[in-house]
Every structure is written in structure tokens, then in C-alpha cells.
Amino acid sequence: MNQISPLTAADLAAALQIERACHAFPWSEQTFASNQSAHYLNVKLTVAEKMVGFAITQLLLGEATLFNLAIHPEYQRQGYGYLLLQHLTTQLKQRAALTLWLEVRASNSGAIALYERAGFNQVSRRTDYYPGINSGINNGREDAIIMALSLA
Numbered sequence: 769m770n771q772i773s774p775l776t777a778a779d780l781a782a783a784l785q786i787e788r789a790c791h792a793f794p795w796s797e798q799t800f801a802s803n804q805s806a807h808y809l810n811v812k813l814t815v816a817e818k819m820v821g822f823a824i825t826q827l828l829l830g831e832a833t834l835f836n837l838a839i840h841p842e843y844q845r846q847g848y849g850y851l852l853l854q855h856l857t858t859q860l861k862q863r864a865a866l867t868l869w870l871e872v873r874a875s876n877s878g879a880i881a882l883y884e885r886a887g888f889n890q891v892s893r894r895t896d897y898y899p900g901i902n903s904g905i906n907n908g909r910e911d912a913i914i915m916a917l918s919l920a
């Protein structure tokens with residue numbers, strides 16, 4: 769059975785494992801620790817009691833920002849990323865958030881497809897924002913796409 773529940777300090781090791789399996793430039797333990805406070809809505813998804821994904825979202829003055837979303841590679845393309853996003857938007861609306869913002873690598877077509885399916889629009893682009901996955905291309909940098917979902 770699937771369950772979405774708060775991500776706590778006790779989940780850090782499992783979250784780091786998923787993070788490292790998903791990203792070329794994974795968050796450090798310290799970054800996870802600094803993205804937890806009363807201003808955050810951090811959740812995990814468990815399938816058959818195994819943690820398979822998480823989402824880290826900050827909510828400040830009605831503006832929410834999705835800082836991280838990851839589903840373990842073995843569990844991708846099974847609807848879990850979409851499920852986490854639906855859960856987040858429901859929770860954020862209940863907390864009177866107006867907009868959910870995010871940044872994504874321009875090359876991350878899978879994530880962009882997921883966000884567009886969930887109703888996000890591309891609003892701007894930050895040139896050379898990320899370190900490049902392929903250091904030989906584009907001076908070793910990569911653009912960020914800024915996306916937003918209206919919750920009002």
C-alpha cells in the first residue's frame with residue numbers, strides 16, 4: 769500500500785540514498801538538514817513500507833517553492849512523482865499558498881514533462897545556472913527553467 773507522510777530526521781539516510789541514486793549533483797546531508805523548519809512541507813512516499821521518494825517544499829508568505837522531488841529509479845514511471853505533486857498541491861491550497869515555484873535543469877525533459885502534466889507553466893530561464901552534467905558542453909554550465917503552478 770502507498771502512503772504519504774511527513775519526512776523526518778529519522779528518514780535522512782533513506783532520503784540520501786534515493787537522492788544519490790537520482791542526481792548527478794546530489795544534496796549533501798547538511799543541505800537536507802538546512803531544509804527543515806516550520807516553513808517547510810517535507811513529505812515521503814512509502815510503497816509496501818519502503819521509502820521510494822520524497823519532496824521538499826518551502827512555504828513563505830503564500831509563495832511555495834519545490835526545492836527537491838525524487839523518486840528512486842526503480843520506482844519511476846509508475847505515477848508516484850505525480851502522486852506526490854498532487855498531495856503537495858492539496859496541502860498547499862489548504863495552507864492558502866498562491867503559487868508553487870520550482871527550478872529544473874533544461875535537459876531534465878522527464879521532470880519538465882511531469883510538471884507540465886501537473887499544470888505548471890514555464891515562466892523564465894536562468895542562463896548557465898547549474899554546473900553541467902557534461903562538462904564539455906556549454907562551458908560546463910546548464911540553464912535552469914523556472915516553472916510555476918497557480919494554486920489560487
Ligand SMILES: CC(C)(COP(=O)(O)OP(=O)(O)OC[C@H]1O[C@@H](n2cnc3c(N)ncnc32)[C@H](O)[C@@H]1OP(=O)(O)O)[C@@H](O)C(=O)NCCC(=O)NCCS
Nearest residue numbers: 790837838839844845846847848849850872878879881882
Ligand atoms: C522526475 C521524477 C520525479 C518523475 O517521477 P515519476 O514517478 O517517474 O513520474 P510519474 O510516473 O508520476 O510520471 C507522470 C507523468 O510525467 C511524465 N514523465 C515522468 N517522467 C518522464 C520521463 N522520464 N520522460 C517523459 N515523461 C515523463 C509522463 O507524462 C508521465 O506519465 P506516463 O508515465 O503515463 O507517460 C523522477 O523521474 C525522478 O525522481 N527523477 C530524478 C530526480 C529529478 O530529476 N527530480 C526533479 C528535479 S527538478
